[in-house]
Amino acid sequence: MYELAYVRPQSLTDALAMLAQDDGAQALSGGQTLMPVLRARLAMPTRLVDLARLHELAGITPAGDGIEIGAATTHHDVSTSSAVRSVLPALAGLAGGIGDAQIRHRGTIGGSIANNDPAACYPSALLALGASITTSQRTLAAQDFFTGMFSTALEPGEIVRSIRLPACDKARYIKFRNPASRFALVGVFAARLPGGYRIAITGGGNGVFRWQEAEQHLDSGGSVSAIAEERLDIGNFTGDLHGSAEYRRHIAAVTVRQAISAIT
Amino acid sequence: MTAITLNVNGASHAIDVEDRTLLVHALRDTLRLTGAHIGCDTSQCGACTVHIDGRAVKSCTVLAAQAVDSEIRTIEGLAKGADLHPMQAAFREHHGLQCGFCTPGMIMMAVDIARRHPRPDDATVRAELEGNLCRCTGYHNIVKAVIAGAAAMEGLA
Amino acid sequence: MNVAPSTTAKFGQSVKRVEDSRLITGNGRYVDDLLLPGQTYAAFVRSAHAHARIASIDTSSAAQMPGVVRILTGQDLVDAGLAPLPCGWNLDSVDGTPARVAVHRALATDAVRFVGEPVALVIAETRNQARDAADAVFVNYEELPTVVDLRAAIAPDAPQLHADIPQNRAFTWGIGDAAQVDAAFARASHKVGIELRNNRLVPNAMEPRAINAEWRTFDRSMTIHLTHQNPIGMRVMFMMLLGLESENHLRVVSPDVGGGFGSKAPAYPEELAVAFAARAVGRPVKWTAERTESFLTDAHGRDHITTAELALDDQGHFLAIRVHTLANFGAYVSTSNALVVSYMYATMLTGQYNIPAAHALVEGIYTNTCPVDAYRGAGRPEAAYLIERLANLAAQEIGVDQAEIRRRNFIRTFPHQTPLVYCYDSGDYEGCLDAALRLADYAGFESRRAEARARGKLRGIGLSAYVEACGIGPSRLLASLGGAGSMWESCEIRVQPAGSVEVLTGAHNHGQGHQTVYAQLVSERFGIPMDRITVIQGDTDRIQAGTGTYGSRASVGLSAAARSCDKIISKGREIVACMLGVEPDQVDFEDGIYSSAATNQTVAFAEMAHAAHAAASFPTDRIEPGLVATTFFDPPNFTYPAGVHVCEVEIDPETGVTEVVAFNAADDFGTVANPMIVEGQVHGGVTQGIGQALWENAVYDPETAQLLTASYMDYGMPRADSLPEFGLTFWPSPTPVNPLGMKGCGEAGAIGSPPAVINAVCDALGIAHMDMPASPEKIWRICRQRSEMA
Structure with missing residues (x-):
């Protein structure tokens, strides 16, 4: 890790000021992705602004018919939250499968979505469920928030405050693990919302995306078994030594069928 | 260098560290608690697992400064004097270690597993150990040790 | 077995490990500490x-x-x-x-x-x-320009790594009788051939x-x-x-x-x-x-490309084997790699089988990759993988079962001189096979396959009957084959005046439990409690001489310890004879007590030790004071552990994912010092072998020669949730080449398991061969091709 300064602001206002003061400042939440990046000397922030203990970013609260999750909420706390389990059990399941137990104890939902790793789990849920993301400056729809791999609509100095998700008991996240890293080789979040089916796919390599053709197929009464991988644009997938684009696309289609079967 | 105070195994330690110092380095190099080991640089192997505020975490993926105002427990703080923690005893009883390098992290993780799953079955233990690599044992006896250690912890509770 | 530290242990018991108390409390002392x-x-x-x-x-x-x-x-x-x-x-x-x-x-x-x-x-x-x-x-x-591929490296226009080494070739080494092999192939009824890669591995001691x-x-x-x-x-x-x-x-x-594993x-x-x-x-x-x-x-392991043929008669008896291997050395020759690819590999290519003729050529080749050296098994896994793949191809060719083709070809009398230098010491290959088949319920497999098929899964079973070479020696033989180091091990035993014992060994423990098994041996021999024995190793200020631990060498060091125990007991007999006023041959020693029928008196081991140091009860011009014995044990021959591994896999044809659902093994390690520890060695070895077969692969980019699998993010390490419980049994044929009958167990698991897994995968898919690792995508492509053809 290169030399840097660590600061722990006492309030959100302080945190935003610290981030604004210094172009090289980097927000630190759970740090479970950031620390390995820093250890590998792949990033050179001048200072880390620790958001993990800010009370403004904490807590899981009911919001309308859904829930609002503070950005600093750990994956473990999401996975074990009775509120999440009752209104959105698929999200608890997803959170309980991120990384490993130690990582779930530190890693946070805000940190995960702000990083938007193309193999991260959370972005698929937010995109499929039509979550809204409240930042220090505004509220964004998930589809506007995730803008590409490792890329979001967050401006410099802007941080995620909370994520609001609708209740949904017809949803399922299924992850096909990379045998080495255990990240998602492909992850599928499928939900049946009042407006119809929603399917979001992560792990393809180019960032999370929705498979709208399959959604429409299901909405118009099409069968699960007819969800064909050939109709999934291969441009959404890249290949590496763990699987070609073609294989990832195939696994995505298989996983979509499994997820849809589980909620219908 | 920055002066910080770490609470480790029930004792408070005022130390000077660089801000970039990882918790595992502060424990090993400064406090000379060398039980937590460093087996990788990508947060995968779990040899550095300690408890922060009662939860297992990878001390190579946390800055020492992040752990200020928390209670840290390391493998050195698990036994009560000469009396082994039941999970430590179970690892010995079931031959859950060979070279011993992954063992402190394994045991700290196992204690955390038992806390959350008082009677874990084989599949639960195997899934929960996803973040701990062992190259010697093939995990066979580690799984047996965790199950037995969890049962012994239940008996004490 | 719980043997309290204050009691006497027996060699052969599952005594809990002495070294654990420091390791489970964070008191291990590793170099970085x-x-x-x-x-x-x-x-x-x-x-x-x-x-x-x-x-x-x-x-x-x-x-x-x-x-x-x-x-x-x-x-x-x-x-x-x-x-x-x-x-x-x-x-x-x-x-x-x-x-x-x-x-x-x-x-x-x-x-x-x-x-x-x-x-x-x-x-x-x-x-x-x-x-x-x-x-x-x-x-x-x-x-x-860079070169990674072995064949490209020896092509005429290949980039040359070292100015004075044309075509990147370190050597082309051969063993066996090519003319005899040619003759056998000429009269063979059947031939089977294969080309395979033995994938490069990263040892990954933690x-x-x-x-x-x-x-x-x-x-x-x-x-x-x-x-x-x-x-x-x-x-x-x-x-x-x-x-x-x-x-x-x-x-x-x-x-x-x-952990070491050779690395x-x-x-x-x-x-x-x-x-x-x-x-x-x-x-x-x-x-x-x-x-x-x-x-x-860290020196990588394996990395061969091999072409091989096996000649068969009309009954499926193996007549001859012909092998040509390209072995990747990496950019330089690591310390022992020339041995690994020659006398630890090619000599073992006839496996457990009576194959009269054999010939192998091995080319050692430089590439722009990390140097390669010994990794758990070191040459023997590569040999076992090849012959055990060929055995299954032979079974398919002849139309007999995997077990039957092996039965027809097993070596049945020992010692057995192979056509490739070595002389196998002892074994009961068919008994071991039967023990493994019983453990695995081989007879019931087809019903399990049918049940899996009903769930949409392809279930396969694979056998592997491996033999390997351990405890290598004598030094003179190894020197004649090119060795630059000695092959003996030393053990000094020092008995203190109060009867406690220091055991100094030149072997090195990095997970094998030496501290326990050496103490077990000494505890039994001297009849003294475990907690009176300290095993000292790993420090040249304290150990006079030794050769370390590699190649499953515990049998060598423990044999030296056994001999030193004998010397101590024998000296004790002379001392006690003086104490009791009898002749040494009138003194018996059992369970820690010297006695003589001639006097009805007894002397405990600790009393004898005290007397040895006091030097007051015997003439010191004839018997030296003190109680120290040293042995250098140079093994008269290698030992040849063997066994049969049986792997069952289930494959999901839709995703290509393979799950190892059962793994059973019967092993002949000769005398087993501590079954708990030995089983642990097998668990770990088998896991590394399953890892090689299914997930592990060190991949260099063919153009840039960058290592693409340089972290646990990309190198597929076996984890707890990807493995089954293992079923193990022992089928010992103690070796005559050392005083304890031990053969060694450290590498066997990694030697026998890769072919068992790949044989199971091939059985599930109904294919002749698939290179390791049997990745989901490779399997999916085979399944897809088949469903398109159907």
Whole structure:
């Protein structure tokens, strides 16, 4: 890790000021992705602004018919939250499968979505469920928030405050693990919302995306078994030594069928 | 260098560290608690697992400064004097270690597993150990040790 | 079995391990745990290129950085006269020319030849300062073309790694009788052939390599704490390489070592550079590899391309085997690799079978990759994989079951001279097969296959009947084959006046449980409690001589210990005879008590020990005072552990994912010292073998020769949730070649399991062959092709 300064602001206002003061400042939440990046000397922030203990970013609260999750909420706390389990059990399941137990104890939902790793789990849920993301400056729809791999609509100095998700008991996240890293080789979040089916796919390599053709197929009464991988644009997938684009696309289609079967 | 105070195994330690110092380095190099080991640089192997505020975490993926105002427990703080923690005893009883390098992290993780799953079955233990690599044992006896250690912890509770 | 420390143990019991109490409490002492007064830290500048000429190195700005003590380049080392790394084994090519061994320096001078090769070394006050300054060393490289593929490396127009080594070929070595093999093929009714790759592996001992070297100017001596499997061997080697005055000027300590698997047996450039640096700066220098460095530079394992044929008669009897292997050496010859690819590999190609004729050619080839050396099994897994794949192809060709083809060809009488130098000691191959088949419920497999099919899964079963070679010796034989080191092991036993015992062994424990099994042996022999016995190892100031631990050598060291026990007991008999006024042959010793029917008196072992030191009850002109015995045991022959592994897999044809659903093994390790420990060795070995078969693969980019699998993000390590419970049994045929009947067990699991897994995968898919690792995508493509054809 290169030399840097660590600061722990006492309030959100302080945190935003610290981030604004210094172009090289980097927000630190759970740090479970950031620390390995820093250890590998792949990033050179001048200072880390620790958001993990800010009370403004904490807590899981009911919001309308859904829930609002503070950005600093750990994956473990999401996975074990009775509120999440009752209104959105698929999200608890997803959170309980991120990384490993130690990582779930530190890693946070805000940190995960702000990083938007193309193999991260959370972005698929937010995109499929039509979550809204409240930042220090505004509220964004998930589809506007995730803008590409490792890329979001967050401006410099802007941080995620909370994520609001609708209740949904017809949803399922299924992850096909990379045998080495255990990240998602492909992850599928499928939900049946009042407006119809929603399917979001992560792990393809180019960032999370929705498979709208399959959604429409299901909405118009099409069968699960007819969800064909050939109709999934291969441009959404890249290949590496763990699987070609073609294989990832195939696994995505298989996983979509499994997820849809589980909620219908 | 920055002066910080770490609470480790029930004792408070005022130390000077660089801000970039990882918790595992502060424990090993400064406090000379060398039980937590460093087996990788990508947060995968779990040899550095300690408890922060009662939860297992990878001390190579946390800055020492992040752990200020928390209670840290390391493998050195698990036994009560000469009396082994039941999970430590179970690892010995079931031959859950060979070279011993992954063992402190394994045991700290196992204690955390038992806390959350008082009677874990084989599949639960195997899934929960996803973040701990062992190259010697093939995990066979580690799984047996965790199950037995969890049962012994239940008996004490 | 719980044997209280205060009671006597028996050899052969599952005694709980003595070493565990420190390891489970965080009190293990590994090299990186040591901090010395005046400690400095080393960081390496490593090549990011796989092949490049070093045009210049600019250390000027790095030298100005905070905390920097010294920066050393390869030229600095050459200027100071530091010798290159040695090759530990001499081989000649079939044309009689000696192997072409590339000069391997601790830090590269003229060129770099693999990604991660060390180029310069920074010594600084802190770890971070050393790393910061290493990043500021500027190396000007002129890139050269790279070669990774073995066949490409020996092509006429291949990029050449070493100017004096044409076509990157270290040697073409042969063994066996080619004419005899040709004749057998000419009259064969059937032939089966295969071309396969044995995939490159990264050993991944969980403790990274580490060294802390300390130079004492006042007596020109050095102490090195080193993660190593053979500290005594390293003392001689480092003494010579560093040009120290004598062995007495170097102490090497290998304390607790976190796994080896062969990867901590070579002499490495980094460690040599750090030791050199410690002398240069006059302060202790510590280096601990980061895992990325381990991936890039720990000697890798395997990496063969092999073509082979097996000749059969009309009944499926094996008549001859013909093998041609290209073995990847990487950029340099690591310490033992010439041995690994020759006498530890090609000699074992006839397996458990009576094959009258055999011939093998092995080409050792340089590529722009990390050097290769011994990794758990070291040559024997490659041999077992080949013959056990061929055996299954033979079964298919003849139309008989996997078990039946093996039965028809098993060696049944021992000793058995193979056509490839070695003479197998003992065994009961068919009994072992039957034991494994019973354990695995082989007879019930087809119903399990049908049940799986009903769930949409393809279930397969695979057998592998392996034999390997352990406890290698005698030294004279190995020297005649090209060996540069001795093969004996020593054990000194010292009995103290109060009857406690120190056992000093030159073997090294890095997870094998030596502290326990040596104590078990001594406890049984002397009839004294376990807690009176201390096993001392790993420190050249305390151990006189030894050869470390590799190649499942426990049988050698324990045999030395057994002989030393005998010597102590025998001396005790003379002392007791004097004490009781009888003749030595009238003294019996049993369960820790000397007695004589002639007097009805008894003397406990501890009383005898006291008497030996008091030296008052016997004539010291005839019997020396004190109670110490030393043995150097040079094994008269290798031992040949063998066994049968049975693997069952289920494949999801939709995703190509393979799950190992059952794994059973029957092993002949001869006498088993501690079943609990031995089973643990098998669990670990089998897991590494399953890992090789299904997930593990060191992949270099074919164009850039960058290592694509340089972390646990990309290298598929076996994890707890990817493995089954193992079913094990022992089917021992104790060896006659050592006094304990032990054969060795450390590597067997990794030798027998890869072919069992791949045989099961091929059985499930109904295919002839698939290279390791049997990745989901490869399997999915086969399944898809089949469903398209159907």
